[in-house]
Amino acid sequence: MRWKIHTKDRVGMVLDVLNIFNIHEVNIQAMEVLPKEIFIKFDTQPRQDKLKKELEADRDIEFIEEITVLPIEKKERQLSETIEAVSEGIMSIDQQGRVNGLNQAAQNILNLSGENSLGKHVSKVLNKDVPMLRTLRTGKGYENKEMILNINNSQVHYITTGKPIKDDYGNTMGVVATMQDMRQVRQLVYSLTKPNDITFDQIVFNSEKMTQRVELAKLSARSEATVLIQGESGTGKELFARAIHNYSERNKQPFVPINCAALPHALLESELFGYQGGAFTGARKEGKQGLFEFAKGGTVFLDEIGDMPMHIQVKILRVLQEKTIRRIGSNHEIPIDVRVITATNKPLQELVNNNKFREDLYYRINVIPINIPPLRERAEDITILAEYFLDKYQTVMDKHVGTFSEKARQSLFSYYWPGNVRELENVIERAVILTPINEDIDVYALNLEQKLSEETDDGKTLKEKTDAFEKKLLLEAAKKHQTTRKIGNALGISHTAVRKKLKKHRVETIVYKNGN
Numbered sequence: 001m002r003w004k005i006h007t008k009d010r011v012g013m014v015l016d017v018l019n020i021f022n023i024h025e026v027n028i029q030a031m032e033v034l035p036k037e038i039f040i041k042f043d044t045q046p047r048q049d050k051l052k053k054e055l056e057a058d059r060d061i062e063f064i065e066e067i068t069v070l071p072i073e074k075k076e077r078q079l080s081e082t083i084e085a086v087s088e089g090i091m092s093i094d095q096q097g098r099v100n101g102l103n104q105a106a107q108n109i110l111n112l113s114g115e116n117s118l119g120k121h122v123s124k125v126l127n128k129d130v131p132m133l134r135t136l137r138t139g140k141g142y143e144n145k146e147m148i149l150n151i152n153n154s155q156v157h158y159i160t161t162g163k164p165i166k167d168d169y170g171n172t173m174g175v176v177a178t179m180q181d182m183r184q185v186r187q188l189v190y191s192l193t194k195p196n197d198i199t200f201d202q203i204v205f206n207s208e209k210m211t212q213r214v215e216l217a218k219l220s221a222r223s224e225a226t227v228l229i230q231g232e233s234g235t236g237k238e239l240f241a242r243a244i245h246n247y248s249e250r251n252k253q254p255f256v257p258i259n260c261a262a263l264p265h266a267l268l269e270s271e272l273f274g275y276q277g278g279a280f281t282g283a284r285k286e287g288k289q290g291l292f293e294f295a296k297g298g299t300v301f302l303d304e305i306g307d308m309p310m311h312i313q314v315k316i317l318r319v320l321q322e323k324t325i326r327r328i329g330s331n332h333e334i335p336i337d338v339r340v341i342t343a344t345n346k347p348l349q350e351l352v353n354n355n356k357f358r359e360d361l362y363y364r365i366n367v368i369p370i371n372i373p374p375l376r377e378r379a380e381d382i383t384i385l386a387e388y389f390l391d392k393y394q395t396v397m398d399k400h401v402g403t404f405s406e407k408a409r410q411s412l413f414s415y416y417w418p419g420n421v422r423e424l425e426n427v428i429e430r431a432v433i434l435t436p437i438n439e440d441i442d443v444y445a446l447n448l449e450q451k452l453s454e455e456t457d458d459g460k461t462l463k464e465k466t467d468a469f470e471k472k473l474l475l476e477a478a479k480k481h482q483t484t485r486k487i488g489n490a491l492g493i494s495h496t497a498v499r500k501k502l503k504k505h506r507v508e509t510i511v512y513k514n515g516n
């Protein structure tokens with residue numbers, strides 16, 4: 001039973017009310033006092049009317065009202081509902097280290113039930129090394145600590161921040177900690193840093209060669225087989241890998257790319273497989289989850305796999321064969337559920353022949369090979385890609401330019417494109433910047449002839465370099481001379497040889513447009 005007693009505001013009022021309750025031997029459960037209002041929660045009485053009458057007989061008591069909750073109870077309920085509504089886990093302990101609060105999110109993150117935890121010492125519920133206990137001793141809070149604990153036979157991984165609860169004298173009366181599941185944190189970081197909505201619609205092409213590759217990639221997305229995407233730098237390997245992931249049944253789970261060439265070997269290993277606490281000097285005490293574990297249910301994209309050191313190749317083979325990993329420094333096998341897509345711009349078969357890449361791994365990753373041809377071998381894609389990027393950068397820059405001038409189009413065709421689609425994209429982006437509003441893109445804005453003479457692509461074979469040089473000479477001669485015969489004379493070859501070479505480099509239009 002709860003009453004709100006409206007009184008006059010005088011000294012000793014509360015004592016008088018308590019005396020009357022005392023005379024009637026009523027057990028008071030809770031009491032709150034505000035100016036002119038006393039709120040009392042007490043055990044229900046058989047002779048309540050008598051008690052009420054006696055209180056009302058006091059001339060300083062104005063009237064008594066029955067209520068359903070005390071103001072403090074209302075606040076408490078609002079607070080606990082708020083605590084239950086937030087997505088972060090919240091746990092609190094009292095001065096003795098006993099758990100006195102644990103919301104549903106914390107129970108989920110920690111794999112615990114409130115019933116089995118409340119009232120117990122936190123060292124028994126979690127671990128004796130939890131930072132909450134340090135805060136209880138020192139009165140100092142902590143921020144964003146990564147924790148990996150074994151609770152009820154399963155591993156929990158979360159980030160936690162804790163603060164001491166202090167009384168008016170600065171004594172620590174307890175600690176409250178918030179926690180976030182590590183997987184959610186990573187997914188958040190991941191979704192913020194990399195949009196993962198690449199679909200096959202964003203792969204632009206016109207050529208038969210690319211049509212075949214895209215069809216094969218779509219088929220591969222429907223299976224779980226390992227895909228090996230090979231192609232020169234900038235041909236769109238990562239684009240393909242992302243599109244395959246998004247077309248597959250794993251598309252609601254993470255796509256985790258890792259560039260095997262960009263990380264130092266020691267770091268690559270721990271990034272991929274994680275490590276057990278104390279595995280090496282500098283390792284975090286709690287250990288660390290690797291990307292294979294993090295990608296659970298999703299796809300790991302091993303880019304530049306040709307640069308992967310041999311000792312890690314062995315471990316990747318195990319992942320593919322046994323679908324388990326071992327963290328560095330641990331003997332414990334952790335089952336993993338990921339699909340692996342790999343890519344390289346190195347000739348893997350050659351690396352195998354030279355004992356630089358494991359043969360068994362090569363066959364294991366090469367279940368579905370997708371070879372993306374360089375842009376110069378699919379000239380039919382140049383126009384559609386150039387127009388696609390032209391649209392893209394006009395939108396990005398909010399600037400309207402016209403179309404490509406005829407000469408600009410020709411130079412797009414005749415260029416060698418050592419940097420493939422990435423280079424084409426950069427060239428068009430720069431051209432949109434350089435071209436005045438509403439004017440057509442001219443050959444000067446593309447600046448490709450200049451690029452051709454500056455090109456020092458050392459990764460190219462002799463044949464590729466010779467071809468590029470031949471094409472350059474051919475184009476220079478074609479600019480000066482209008483007929484295949486005159487070009488032939490200038491270059492010291494027959495006019496039929498000129499025709500063949502123009503065809504080979506797909507630049508016939510330059511000469512034939514002039515009426516030859």
Ligand SMILES: Nc1ncnc2c1ncn2[C@@H]1O[C@H](COP(=O)(O)OP(=O)(O)OP(=O)(O)O)[C@@H](O)[C@H]1O
Pocket residue numbers: 202203204205231232233234235236237238239240303345421422425
């Ligand atoms: N067919 C295509 N359609 C649209 N954009 C493309 C296409 N191919 C490549 N691109 C774009 O070109 C750029 C390079 O592509 P991507 O990074 O996928 O190439 P890569 O082969 O993985 O390169 P690297 O080997 O250097 O990592 C990206 O901006 C990508 O969006």
